[in-house]
Amino acid sequence: MTLLLPALTARAAEPTVYPISNMFDPLSKPALMIHESSIVVSLICLVIFLLVTGMIAYVVVKFPSKGASDDRQEPPQIYGSSQIELAWTVIPILITVVLILVTTRTIGEIQDKKMPENAVRVTIIGHQWWWEIHYMKPDGKGGWITDFVTANELHIPLSPKDKPRPTALTLESADVIHSYWVPQLNGKTDVIPNHQNHMWFEPWATGTFLGNCAEYCGTQHANMLIRVMVQKPDEFEKWLADQRAAPRTPLDAIALQGRQVFFGNSCVSCHKIAGTVAVGLFGPDLTHLMARTAIGSGVAPIGQASLRDWVRNPAHLKPGVLMPDMQLSEAQVDQVVAYLMTLK
Amino acid sequence: MANGTTTTATDDDDFVITPTRPGEEKGAWSAWIQDLLFTVDHKKLGLMYIGSGLLFFVVAGLMATLIRAQLAFPNSHLIAPDVYNRFFTMHGTAMVFMVGMPIIFGMANYLVPIMIGARDMAFPRLNAFGFWMFFFSGWFLYFSYFAGPGLYNAGSAPDIGWFAYSPLTAKAFSRGHSSDYWTLSLLSSGIGSMATALNIIVTTISLRCKGMTLGRMPLFVWTFLVVAFLVILALPPLSACQIMLILDRYLGAKFFDTQSGGSAVLWQHFFWIFGHPEVYILILPGFAAMNEIVPVFSRKPIFGYPIMVGANVMIAFISLGVWAHHMFTVGMTSLGNSFFAISTMLVAIPTGIKIFNWIGTMYGGKIRFEMPMIFCIAFLFQFLIAGLTGVMLSVAPFDWQLSDSYFVVAHFHYVLIGGLLYTIFASIYYWYPKAFGRMMSHKIGLWHFWLFTIGFHLTFGPQHIAGFLGMPRRIYTYEAGRGWEIWNLMSSIGVIFQLAGVLLFVWNLIYSYRKGKIAGDDPWDAWTLEWATTSPPPDYNFEKIPEVRSRRPLWDLKHPDDPDWKYE
Amino acid sequence: MQSDPHHDSANSVELPTPTAWPIITAFGLTLLFLGLVTTLFVSLAGFLLGLIGAIGWFGDVFPHPKHEPFPIRPHDEWPKDVCRVGRTVTHLHVGEHGHREQFPAAVHPYTAGFIGGLAGGAVMAVIACAWGYLVDQSLWYPVNLLAAAGLPELSTASTEVLKQFSLAGLVVALITHVTTSVLVGLLYTVLLPMLPAKREWIWGGILIPLMWTGLIWASLRFINPTLNARFEWLPFVISQIAFGMVCGFYVFRSTKVSTQQGWTVAARLGVEAQHPGEKKP
Amino acid sequence: MDTFINQPVSIDEITPWRPPSIRKVGMLTLITTESALFAIFVVAYIFYIGKSLNGPYPHELLEIPWSASFALFGSSATITFAEFALKKGNRPLFHLWWFITIAMGIYFLGFTAYEWHEFIFEKHLTISTNVFGTTFYSLVGLHASHVVVGLLLLGTILISSLRNKLDHEHHEHVEIISWYWHFVDAVWAVVLTVVYFISAHY
Structure with missing residues (x-):
């Protein structure tokens, strides 16, 4: 498995991307706990595999018929042996007992973990085909309300082993079933409408972790990508502050025109930009669009070119996407993109 | 074993050309077709089941080829996403319901009555009805490609995955009739399946020939009895949830409407109450074939007959209580997850017993490496892998990583191809001489075996690793640089070998029908009743209903000095 | 029809x-x-x-x-008559008529393994709990350590908590211990006679427990990290060997019984007196 | 195949070879599979008890259908009387009891029709109103459809018997059809308990 491991050197240094989401390279506590039980069962299975393959190979090599003359003599007709059959019933049961203990313990340890006071609370709402992310704050009555909203890219703080600070996710869906999966941080948990699920991360390495929606959710299931940015505590706090602030006002003329186009078309009925009349909830929140690294839930890196492509016709980058082609003129596209580029 | 000689069937390359067999030239095409349409004979229906199953196998297999072509390279634009989604839905649905089930029922139809010394199934007309229900619903499913907007953009073919999780199937997310095609065709093929399973149960219980006690029934028949019971218990939940979905889609019922308090998880429970036993419905017939073929080619009786029967029953019983292991990620309580993890692990025990007992059967025998036996040995190895990856998946925490990844794809293809399909190949090589009176070519068979085996492992082996690296199922494309490229490329190359193997197999079927060596009544020197009649058997199977005194009636006749019945 | x-x-x-x-x-x-x-x-x-x-x-x-x-x-x-083939059958020479027996013809009774396993398990539990009481000042300490393999609330608990009584811990430990003891006892009945040594007690009493201990040592970190962190060699090995000795003793002491597999149907049904070739090994 | 006969006599010769009747095994299997079907609908009903987001709710509508239940359970007794009469060769008595059975079945169906009519047109509960409506109509409807099938079978027997087409070998047919009818009754016992006794409080 070592061949598959990514470069381990960059860990905990400068923020970096982990492009290979290898589940045997866990960088977060629940993923490590899963990893350890996986190793037990994998090793047991490997040993059984080698033993039984050896037995198959042995009988195949040792007992072939030696041709027509040999066939004149039938081998001894043995009906069975209760002794050996009992043995190969009991030994698997013993192995199963061990596996049951490991499994039930690990299930409980991960699933029933109590979240500490300092945990970051995030609610993730799955949509066809993007993620709506709510950062929560206490409502003062023991519950939680939305602090601010972003989309697709989840930022969470580093959780040093001596001072753990987990991130607690609540998972909901707005339409069909999705599944949130970042292999190096934790296993997957389904995102189900009319049903709340929970999971948690406790990463000890900074960087960008990749994942996918893991439950088939329609046409663009493949492009419902997940990016989780694990940041050092101070960077994370700065990011939180930036997100809470309102976006800057557009500066130049062309961006102002773009703003006109944006608010003059039906963009506002689906998208939200904090502090403006755009309060749509159907599409991703665009308040701090340019603080993200990709558009279309990871279908392309963010930038003028990809934004142009997207605004001109979203289905070109992401066939089947629910955002319609707004039929804008080339000039209007330029203007809207210029406006969007100011949303930092 | 005509005339008491000890010829073996290996030297098949000197073909004997004989005039057409009696009955072959009796009528023109129209009479032949009329015969097929109106027949109630279990052997003809059995062959029709297998033939149409193989036809759908080729179609669904070509879809898989296109899927692999799309995934061979990252960021591929060969197939549009909606077309791709229709492909994998139709591939999965067809392979399970239009390929696996009918071939299994075909085997049961052809062999169960002969093996228990009966002349037909208990309800021959119901048998014909069951076949036609399956046949029409198969075409009904594929008709969806031509319906609605027509072939362009793949018509109204369903695009909801073979387990069709709600609410993706709700009217709001699946407009038009594509989901209705899926639901209705499975509902109607389910009616046929239940009719056939009922028929198998009644036949096995009531039509056994004299002396064929339950303890002497061939293990093949035993296993199919268990399979039929599973169908009887597992198909109704599927039909029930199809009815619910139809009510939802046509009458606005709220079973799976999450906006009105309906539950999306309920569908998963109902579907997998069917879906998991279905896996055993598909793999137990593989065991059935192993139970007949391995002893004959090892020249020994099956090792531990009673415990093999017990293991079958145990597997079937446990499989009814493990369904939610497909749902470890839906957020059940830790108690629920633990329960289903434990019950799933328990299945490994009887399954392990069976593998060991087959090895025990081969141990000390004189193994003849004929084509059926070669496929069976490959089955042992591949099913071992499938079983062990299954144990890995049963560990719920590990499953939180592996579920819905390519590891799962690899796992169940090892079960269904490495397990079921290999035994189907073995069975066809083994019983083809009985059904058509000619041996299949050993030489072409070897080419078929090696090409297919190499292709199979090349395709599905690397998918385990792609799964470890976080590649989810059912994505029509993936970005470069995530470490998946090489595994997907290997996977796609493997398909070419598999295709070649299947082509050779089809060629072998046709070629041997015309030019294969004449088989005789009992080419493999076997022990069960089907080899006591001619190849192919007459319409009435036996001139005189046989009587048996042991599990191996033909052994008793061949070894009167040392018969089984003295010792069983 | x-x-x-x-x-x-x-x-x-x-x-x-x-x-x-x-x-x-x-x-x-x-x-x-x-x-x-x-x-x-x-x-x-x-x-x-x-x-x-x-x-x-x-x-x-x-x-x-x-x-x-x-x-x-x-x-x-019509099909050709199925008739005698020109082949003979190899006979194993166990008894005169034993060539088709289901082996072995006689085994230790399974009850011996069952009781032996229970007895061995009891001795093992007594040693472990005695050690816990005398050395670690808690009767429940070893019990909870065993249960921690499967119980998340114990696996994350502190040593102080582990030394207190826990009902869930007792139940899980009891189920695990009894199941394992009985199963290993059954294994002893069937496996010991196969082992290539005349002195079965060395195998059953010492070598198998030692092998078992080694296996546990190798995998304990994953199976039971709680126990692994507080592992004590001496009581562990002593209790394992005690199990082997007690269970093995029980099994060897039992007289072997015939499996009847070599008998004819008639003999097994009691219609005939006994198969003439039946011999007690 | 003659060689089979030449084998020595074994223990099997003592007992005659009489496997069970195909019709009885067939009907039992059919009942098993139908039970599995009903089980799913019953589970769905139980799962959705008390989960409707809007009315009407079960306690506003459901009243225990005493007379219809009495008719259906009673018909299980009358069909047994009919069977006895047939066994004794008393054809007119058989016709009478059989006809009463059918009449009671029809009364039951009539009640269901009346109940549904009232629910739909006066209480405004349809299958698409809420999850109660969905599960109620599907479960009760599934049972009613089995009553219809049962009545068709019963009617067929009555007509053939009146036309003197029913002879001695058909007694087994009559018996297994009565088994089916008992099954339909047993299912009603479950439906009655789950729908009218348990869920009526929600």
């Missing part, structure tokens, strides 16, 4: 008459479904066709299922 076998004559067999009704009924049903995705006229046609098919079918089986005689082939086309 079994329903009326009396119609068979010497020259013919009664087989069900081929019929079109099943295919018509099936087609009607399919059309009924097809109408739901096309137009309701198709459903209507399907319903009528299905109805006609069902009525026709009913006419086929009522009052008597339709059969027609099917002539039996001339005798020379």
